Amino acid sequence: MSHETKELTMHIVDRNPQVSGDHIVYRTDFGCSLLPAIESCVEVGLHSECRSAMKEALHHFSQVDGCPECLPQCNDQATTDSVNAAVLAAVTISNL
Numbered sequence: 001m002s003h004e005t006k007e008l009t010m011h012i013v014d015r016n017p018q019v020s021g022d023h024i025v026y027r028t029d030f031g032c033s034l035l036p037a038i039e040s041c042v043e044v045g046l047h048s049e050c051r052s053a054m055k056e057a058l059h060h061f062s063q064v065d066g067c068p069e070c071l072p073q074c075n076d077q078a079t080t081d082s083v084n085a086a087v088l089a090a091v092t093i094s095n096l
Ligand SMILES: [Zn+2]
Pocket: 026, 027, 032, 033, 034, 035, 067, 068, 069, 070, 071
């Protein structure tokens, strides 16, 4: 991975919470299969990494989480057990 450029990506947060109460944050340049309808989302602006997007999303909703597909580094499981979650995500993606 020699891709060092910090490109800014538009991030959005779902207005509709999950059963857990979390509002999921997505990046729009990933082609994420879990992306909700754009009209049910709020823009959280351009960010080069998910942590700042999550912070911004917290201005809109008190409970947020990163999408496990396009923002696995900011997904709940990843923050509680980053190594295992990263491995799980890699396995999940390679099995798709
Ligand atoms: Zn996603």
